[in-house]
Each structure stands twice: as C-alpha cells, then as structure tokens.
Amino acid sequence: MKRRVFLSTTALTLSNGCLSLLASDCPNPTLEDELSYEKRDATSLFIGEGAVLVTDRDETNRFNSRVFGGAAKQWVKDTELDNKVVLGIQVGTSGESSPLQILGVERKNATTFNAYTCIAHPGQTNDWVPYAKLLRVPHDEQVPTTAILTHWEGGTKQTYP
8 A cells, every 4th residue: 555655646746747847937928919920940040139020132131141041041032021021039048948939929010020939948058059030920011120029038038129
C-alpha cells in the first residue's frame, strides 16, 4: 500500500512539474482589429531591436544586407506588396531563452500596425542573440506607414516605436 501511495504521489508531482514547464508566462493581449499573417523564422534582420515595415520593393534595403539573405530574403521578394506588407520583428536576448512567440498583429488605426511578441523564459547567459521573425500581413487599400512592437520577456513589457 505504501508503494502505491508513493508512486501516485511521485507521478502527480512529476506531472505538475511538467505542466508548469509548459505554462506560458506570456500575456494574451486583447486585439481590437486582429489581422491574419504568414510567418517565417529569420536568423537576423538588422542591427538592434524593434520592427521594420516594408511596403514596397525599395524598402527591402531596410534589412541589413550583411545579416539578411538567403531564403528569408527571397521570401520577402516573393511577397505581393500590392495587398500585403512585410513586418520584420527582432529582439535580442540570451541564447538560452525560449523561442520568440508572435502573440498577434492588429491594425491600430489607418496608418499603424501593432505587433505583439513574447519570450516566455529568458535565458541566464550574458550573450546577445537576435530572435527574428518575418510576417506577411495583408492590408486593405490604406497602406500602413508605421509599425509598433510591444514585446514581453519574462514578464517585463517593452515597446519599440
């Protein structure tokens, strides 16, 4: 009998530990005008952190050519910019951090897209590694001119204009 109690207690403790590892420390923002998007991982897009909005072919140079290339560059070139924009998002954190999650994209007003991202569990190393995503976001006839990134990391919120 003692063995059964021990085994059931151990199993419950292990399952609760696994569940807590899967629980997200990311918020669930309420989006007024949520937009659909296609996403692609990227290694690095530019120097620093924030969001870059590409609305026509001439703006692809906003991504740093030293770090941005290959399949990700082709994905941007293949985007039909008549009815979509490319939103490049990049934050930097420890190389041991959990993956960058896209929480959503919304149209805040006629000219502004807001993107929301999160890294649930920051790593403990002192290195700086870029975590980047590319998003294709459809738009109506009014092309946005501004992108704002709101990012949470380990419960701390930061906004990049």
